Amino acid sequence: MDHNAPAFKPALQVAFQSALVHLETLENQPVPATASLSELRSRLAKPLNDHGLDPQEVVRDLVRDTQGGIVGSAGGRFFAWAVGGSVPAALAADWLTSAWDQNAGLYASSPSAAVAEEVAGVWLKDLLGIPASASFAFVSGCQMALLQERGWDVERNGLCGAPPIRVLASNRHGSVERAIRLLGIGEANVVDLELDDNARITPAVLSAALTAAPDAATIVLLQAGDLNSGSFDDYRAVIPVAKRHGSWVHVDGAFGLWAAASPRYRHFLDGVAEADSWATDGHKWLNVPYDSGYAFVIRPEAHRAAMSAGPRLCHLRCHPATGPPWDSGNDRPLLRARENACGRNRAIGWVGGALAASHQSGAGALPRPPAGSPRRGP
């Protein structure tokens, strides 16, 4: 590996120039792909060369061969899915993240990434109205505490042979199934509860479902600002019902948790802080590059127990204040940069302005999808 700095310069310069051309012409270029699948395949599917190429040639080739297949989703004329562009500070920090190439898994291997992570988590909790005592992570994974309470050591024993878990769901997104499969809970254990006319779970329906199987380990999955209906569950009414039955309450706040940043709209989230865990992401409202998702858990010890790397990794020096590595990743400096560039007031203005625009345009009053319609991805 040539770490001679001049060796990087030509390739980085081609990337820099190409990125600028892309961003500066985005608003005048066609939004959809203009190249066909066969064109892209024929350009990109070259035989693997026997000899290496100059780095700048590799980057130049990449730019040329992908032309017509880069969708203008980062621009203002893209109205398909909820994907967006990244703001300048986040994009620039993303480049630096690649250049620094940190193993951000623990303090010893990247002290600045560890501290940027701490700071980004604290700021996010502040903006989103999540209790300061909650833990945070940049991956999803909020389920483990439930089984511990049933006397099952899930860290040690896994889910095989564990008491069954069921998920009582409000209006849920298609990604929930994927998460449930990944966790090994199994889709068959998700129960879609009957919703009211505003696509919200009701205390009566939830109470009936919980009473019908009082011994089942249950996760109640609530919604904040569903993609299709915009619905927010009535947290004040339903969370106490779930808690009375010993359930774990998780809030999918991919879209709506950000309303907490707006004094005008945070009433939609009244009572949400009483949940046990929350998830949202940064690539929608915060406009950071993909991938960027956040989970918060009210019981840090349970979260830490599930996600820590354990003693075998701790031959590497752990900082006494940050402890063993857990839940770490490489995008914290960019997230911190994005939050910093935005600042509290701009975040509040941004979220509030966009929500107001969506109300005025009627987007907030879209009809509910017909019963039984497939759940959509982003």
Ligand SMILES: Cc1ncc(COP(=O)(O)O)c(C=O)c1O
């Ligand atoms: C309600 C809801 N939950 C979860 C997701 C998945 O979020 P991500 O794209 O961060 O994986 C989405 C995406 O649109 C969503 O709308």
